[in-house]
Every structure is written in C-alpha cells, then in structure tokens.
Amino acid sequence: MVLRVENLVKEYGKDMSLTKALDNVSFSIEEGEFVSIIGASGSGKSTLLHLIGGVDSPTSGSIIVRDKNIYNLKDKELSKYRRKDVGLVYQFYNLIPILNVEENIELPVLLDKGKVDENFKKELIDILKLGEYLNYLPNQLSGGTQQRVAIARALINHPALVLADEPTGNLDSANSKEIIDLLKLLNEKYKQTVIMVTHDLDIASQAKRIITVSDGKIVSDIKKEVPLTSTNEQAVQAVITPIQQSTEIVEKVKSDTCEVNHEDSK
Numbered sequence: 001m002v003l004r005v006e007n008l009v010k011e012y013g014k015d016m017s018l019t020k021a022l023d024n025v026s027f028s029i030e031e032g033e034f035v036s037i038i039g040a041s042g043s044g045k046s047t048l049l050h051l052i053g054g055v056d057s058p059t060s061g062s063i064i065v066r067d068k069n070i071y072n073l074k075d076k077e078l079s080k081y082r083r084k085d086v087g088l089v090y091q092f093y094n095l096i097p098i099l100n101v102e103e104n105i106e107l108p109v110l111l112d113k114g115k116v117d118e119n120f121k122k123e124l125i126d127i128l129k130l131g132e133y134l135n136y137l138p139n140q141l142s143g144g145t146q147q148r149v150a151i152a153r154a155l156i157n158h159p160a161l162v163l164a165d166e167p168t169g170n171l172d173s174a175n176s177k178e179i180i181d182l183l184k185l186l187n188e189k190y191k192q193t194v195i196m197v198t199h200d201l202d203i204a205s206q207a208k209r210i211i212t213v214s215d216g217k218i219v220s221d222i223k224k225e226v227p228l229t230s231t232n233e234q235a236v237q238a239v240i241t242p243i244q245q246s247t248e249i250v251e252k253v254k255s256d257t258c259e260v261n262h263e264d265s266k
C-alpha cells in the first residue's frame with residue numbers, strides 16, 4: 001500500500017463561516033494504481049490533493065504514505081517528503097520561467113542536492129517528446145508542451161505519488177488526450193502511482209479507478225477490473241456500467257450544488 005487516508009477532516013473558517021472542505025474521508029491506494037478523483041466544483045478535490053501533498057495540514061485524521069504518517073513528521077522531514085516523495089502537476093504548469101526545459105526537469109533533484117539519473121532523464125525526455133525543446137524557456141512553448149515538461153519534472157525523483165490537479169484543465173481536447181495517454185503510459189511503464197483530480201468525466205474514466213467526492217465526502221469508489229480495449233461484450237459492459245453510474249453521481253452532485261455560488265465562498 002502506498003497511501004492510506006484515515007478519517008481526514010479539513011475545516012476552513014469558524015462559527016458561521018465554517019466550511020467543512022473534507023468530512024471524514026478514508027481510502028487507500030496500492031502501489032502503481034492510477035486513480036481519478038472526480039466531483040463538482042467546491043467538493044474538496046484540491047483540498048484533498050493538497051493535504052496528501054503535504055502542503056496544508058488537516059483539522060484531524062491522518063495521511064500515511066509508505067508507512068510514514070506525514071503530519072507527524074518534523075518540519076524538515078515534511079519538506080523532504082514534499083521534495084522527494086511527491087510529484088505535482090498543476091493546471092497551469094507552474095514551470096520556473098527563467099529556467100529552460102532541461103533545468104526545469106532537473107530542478108527537484110537539484111533542490112534536494114541529489115544527482116540526476118541521466119538515463120532516466122533521457123528516457124523521460126524521449127517518452128514525453130521534449131528532445132528538441134531542452135534549451136527553450138517555458139514561455140516559448142505551447143500549453144501541451146509545458147505540461148509535458150511538468151510531467152517530466154514530477155517524475156524525475158521517482159516519487160511515491162504523482163498528484164495531478166486538473167492537468168488538462170487548460171488544454172484543448174487533442175492535447176488533453178495526449179497528456180492523459182502519457183500519464184497512463186508512465187503509470188504502466190514505471191508502475192508510477194498517479195492520483196488525478198478532474199471534473200471531466202471522459203478524462204476521469206481513463207483511470208482504472210474513479211473516486212467521486214461530493215460535499216467533502218466520498219460518495220463512490222469504483223474499480224474497473226477490465227481493460228477498455230476488450231471486445232468481449234460482457235467485459236465492455238463491466239467497464240461502461242461503472243462509468244454510467246459515475247455520470248449519474250456527477251449529475252446528481254451538480255444538481256445538488258448548482259445553487260451554491262462558489263465564487264462567494266472562496
């Protein structure tokens with residue numbers, strides 16, 4: 001098991017303005033899984049990812065990554081956890097504008113005073129088709145290419161977890177498909193555990209497991225046991241049914257929450 005989340009609660013504000021962003025969330029993820037987390041805007045997806053990433057602290061509950069309870073770690077160990085055990089991919093790439101592509105990819109290793117694994121770096125550059133851009137600065141690249149750099153940067157340290165928050169949220173459908181295909185490829189090739197937040201059902205359904213959150217709670221956790229390529233009718237139905245169930249859940253979540261103006265509550 002790579003991750004165990006236990007009775008996680010995160011509250012913002014207090015008294016009248018109290019928001020329960022996460023309400024007693026528990027689940028676990030095995031090494032090498034590719035998991036989508038889906039839910040309406042404001043349901044708590046990013047909060048959950050931030051807590052797993054060690055960048056915020058929970059109101060109560062625990063997060064255990066490879067047997068380490070991360071919020072019991074000392075400050076120094078927690079920053080090391082953030083640098084070494086987590087690879088983050090954001091909607092807006094968050095590359096360092098004054099570093100070129102190669103330097104951006106190497107950054108997590110250099111920040112940790114480590115030595116770059118040149119063979120692995122070269123493999124990532126090949127798989128992510130970045131060879132011709134190594135000397136480019138981020139603002140000279142398309143969004144899709146910037147996101148491919150961000151993915152290389154996220155994987156370079158062989159993190160326990162890659163956490164991606166709406167990684168295709170700023171991309172057109174062709175680039176979105178490419179990014180998801182690459183994440184799936186890297187997940188399979190390196191057994192890299194990936195947790196991806198999205199509110200796009202088509203994107204989410206690319207994962208083998210879909211966790212749906214609503215109002216800070218897990219409302220469904222569906223594993224697809226059968227690969228999407230199967231032509232066997234029964235097998236295909238086994239894939240489609242959970243997706244349909246998920247769609248219904250997402251529609252319900254949307255209709256339940258559409259009257260809340262999230263801009264006001266942020």
Ligand SMILES: Nc1ncnc2c1ncn2[C@@H]1O[C@H](COP(=O)(O)OP(=O)(O)OP(=O)(O)O)[C@@H](O)[C@H]1O
Nearest residue numbers: 012019021040041042043044045046047048265266
């Ligand atoms: N720093 C904060 N201070 C106060 N409330 C917050 C803060 N961050 C999040 N919230 C609230 O917590 C709830 C969950 O927010 P979160 O950002 O996790 O949702 P989300 O599912 O990622 O939404 P989206 O799809 O819009 O990104 C929302 O009600 C939000 O307004």
Ligand SMILES: [Mg+2]
Nearest residue numbers: 045046047165
């Ligand atoms: Mg979010």
